[in-house]
Amino acid sequence: MTPSSDQLEAFLERLHSLDRDLSKLRGAEVRKGETLAQIKAVSKDWLRFSEALRSMGAFPNENLALVDTQLKQLLQGTNARTRSSAYRRRLRPVIASFTDDIVVPTIRFEGSPSQVASRQLMGEFVGKVSAEEQSYIEEAARCLASRCNRGAIILLWAAGMARLHGAIEKLGFNVFNAALDRATQKKGNPFNKVSKTTVASLPELQRCRDFDLIVVGMELWKYDLQVFEELDRLLGIRNSAAHPGMLRPQALDVQQYASKVCVCLFDVVPI
């Protein structure tokens, strides 16, 4: 998991603390088991962080290379009888450059507009979604952070559909079929566009058109035509995002899409 800037600052504090402990030995060999364990832990933790930071791509690999080299040597030093002054020689350049080369770029990356938008999108759904729905929301947030805005829209809609499927399963397929019958018996738009079918299992439900589900939703959860129209519009945007065309949603459009999905689906259809 990618370390946060807070974790990196705490890590730097550990390096400072280790350096203070080593300085107390006045250059003598490090024999104390506790200090050696501290050196090993710091080095191993860094190697884990380094791998994750590299995949984050927030800063040049050269920034990491210096710390990698020094801390690898620090770890290797624990296999031999190494003096505290030798350890400190390895720590000094790391401590000197850590803030500028590692912490600050990470802070900037975390505070970048796309990352902020991604976190705000996640914040919109806090406490409102199940574990399954959360996985779609997280993927949508990752898409938004990577500027894959159309992908984010598709996944947000997928989260909404997961809510509808889950809620229908909970009510029972008989209740759904009865509501579907009632909807198809009604005349006029949008009821005359609903396909007549019978659902007896989740796979069959998954084959139903999204449009049919949001129409039948008016029967099941008693939301009105205005909410339906908003959902239909959101479905239209989802379809435009999923097919070749001229739609080029911006990050703000995705955030607003998320707010609408939250209000019209997650606030209306209970888990």
Add this chain to the structure above:
Amino acid sequence: MYKNGERALDRILELVAKCPKDLQDICFEALLTGYVQLEIGGARPPGSAPQTHGQQLKQEPPPPDLHIPPAVLPRFRNSAKRLGVAIEKLESLFDFSVDPFVLSPLTLMGKNNAERSRQVALIAASRSYLATGSWSADWQEVKSLCVDYNCYDGNNHAVNLKKGAATVFKVVEPGKAIELSTDGIKEAEKLLKSLTEENAK
């Protein structure tokens, strides 16, 4: 869909012909995009209101010299009106070449790191309000802006912000969004106004 496509295309070509030659390509593309978006309906920005039966909701297009995205334009207009500043001046505080928009470089007047950090949080919350409608500042965004404005003090960052917790912020918890209180919103608007005026000088 595209029932009146031929007629619409003729009209577009008619309009394009009236443009200066070097702008005709851009004009054609813009008009055709507009027509296609009208036809498919769903391609309208998600933030805009739905078109319901008998209710043709108009979305005022942004003036040509503004770069504010249509999705947030109404919020910018209302805020500018409330603050009593021109929308162009409010716009100048932000950089719209980035998606989503960010703050343009500003000069903060705070006496010390703590005061400037709180001002950064207020501005970040204002940006968030203009973008999403929520008066809350993202913790990491505040931290990053504090680094940019040279007022980030690693050990005391949270403490500096907590000093304002009782008055301008509802609650300050490291790592969590900083929500503004009613007084905080007033303070943020006051700061936004003063920065707009300062920027215009």
